Amino acid sequence: MTAPERAAGSPLVEVENLTVRFIGRDLDICVVNGVSFTLDRGSSMCILGESGSGKSVTLRALMRLFPPTARLQGAIRVDGVDVLALEENRLRQIRGGLISMIFQEPMTALDPVFTIGQQIAETLVYHEGISFRAADARALQLLELVQVPSARRRLEAYPHELSGGLRQRAMIALALACKPKLLLADEPTTALDATVQIQILLLLRELQRELGMATIFVTHDLGVACEVADKIAVMYAGKFVETGSVEQVIDHPRHPYTQGLMNSTIHADMRGVALDPIPGAPPDLTDLPAGCPFAPRCAAAREPCLAVQPELAVLEGGQQARCLQYAPGPAFSEAALLKAS
Ligand SMILES: Nc1ncnc2c1ncn2[C@@H]1O[C@H](COP(=O)(O)OP(=O)(O)O)[C@@H](O)[C@H]1O
Numbered sequence: 001m002t003a004p005e006r007a008a009g010s011p012l013v014e015v016e017n018l019t020v021r022f023i024g025r026d027l028d029i030c031v032v033n034g035v036s037f038t039l040d041r042g043s044s045m046c047i048l049g050e051s052g053s054g055k056s057v058t059l060r061a062l063m064r065l066f067p068p069t070a071r072l073q074g075a076i077r078v079d080g081v082d083v084l085a086l087e088e089n090r091l092r093q094i095r096g097g098l099i100s101m102i103f104q105e106p107m108t109a110l111d112p113v114f115t116i117g118q119q120i121a122e123t124l125v126y127h128e129g130i131s132f133r134a135a136d137a138r139a140l141q142l143l144e145l146v147q148v149p150s151a152r153r154r155l156e157a158y159p160h161e162l163s164g165g166l167r168q169r170a171m172i173a174l175a176l177a178c179k180p181k182l183l184l185a186d187e188p189t190t191a192l193d194a195t196v197q198i199q200i201l202l203l204l205r206e207l208q209r210e211l212g213m214a215t216i217f218v219t220h221d222l223g224v225a226c227e228v229a230d231k232i233a234v235m236y237a238g239k240f241v242e243t244g245s246v247e248q249v250i251d252h253p254r255h256p257y258t259q260g261l262m263n264s265t266i267h268a269d270m271r272g273v274a275l276d277p278i279p280g281a282p283p284d285l286t287d288l289p290a291g292c293p294f295a296p297r298c299a300a301a302r303e304p305c306l307a308v309q310p311e312l313a314v315l316e317g318g319q320q321a322r323c324l325q326y327a328p329g330p331a332f333s334e335a336a337l338l339k340a341s
């Protein structure tokens with residue numbers, strides 16, 4: 001097998017045992033703690049979980065978008081590139097080139113003092129070294145690709161002159177400008193109203209297929225996850241607690257936390273429904289319990305759950321769950337149910 005053939009057959013993204021700490025004068029907090037996953041070329045994954053679980057930090061780690069207080073460990077390879085070893089100037093080429101990101105608030109990415117057309121053209125000139133004339137033509141194609149009506153006129157518009165939905169489309173056009181192999185999307189529709197949300201999600205799904213791009217979505221919205229993903233990773237207190245295909249995780253959730261999320265949100269139209277009604281609150285990351293971080297909120301918790309941190313167990317069909325009930329050995333089965341006693 002030649003090197004390019006091997007590259008084509010290998011996953012686009014390989015993350016191994018990623019940890020992210022923030023260290024400051026009065027601060028030392030580990031917010032992502034041993035995350036591993038792979039993502040195939042052209043496929044889509046969703047990271048799902050309550051606020052504060054470490055979803056955005058995991059996503060940002062793929063582009064190393066952090067303040068200097070962040071310490072990253074583990075390995076991140078995207079298309080064979082060792083992201084954690086990259087020099088700053090190479091990293092700048094990768095951002096917006098190989099990997100692009102869209103945010104909940106388009107103004108994070110768009111500059112208020114330049115027109116949409118100028119910003120897209122500028123990106124193309126920087127990354128692809130093409131002329132401004134060629135870049136202008138490509139900017140128009142991109143706005144048409146993301147279905148902005150009257151695209152030619154919109155190229156001349158400043159971000160504040162566009163509606164929320166159109167600004168989001170403009171940000172997507174900017175993110176797609178250099179044909180990224182990986183698109184990262186951090187709650188890209190949360191700030192939009194329900195009809196615009198679904199339009200943007202369908203657009204992203206369509207673009208992902210059309211352009212053969214891999215995407216990682218972050219969301220706290222179960223409906224969004226079902227809409228856009230091939231596989232789902234459920235995150236809790238800085239770790240993946242369940243992973244699997246959408247069908248596996250939605251139809252047969254195995255971790256009590258995922259089951260809680262499903263029970264609290266399943267109904268005919270789940271879109272736009274936030275995940276929250278599991279009793280209790282996520283743990284304080286600076287003061288994690290000794291055992292399973294979900295145990296204090298878990299109706300199925302038993303004695304060992306308070307002392308032992310569960311590993312991810314591999315279940316039928318490759319689904320994984322980080323819960324002692326799936327660990328080999330008698331520890332869980334022979335202990336009394338804590339909540340029952
Ligand atoms: N730059 C930072 N410095 C210190 N703590 C941070 C920083 N960024 C995020 N955190 C903390 O990391 C945890 C996870 O945050 P985040 O990934 O944004 O959660 P979410 O799952 O809601 O996206 C939170 O407790 C947050 O306060």
Ligand SMILES: [Mg+2]
Nearest residue numbers: 055056057218
């Ligand atoms: Mg977030």
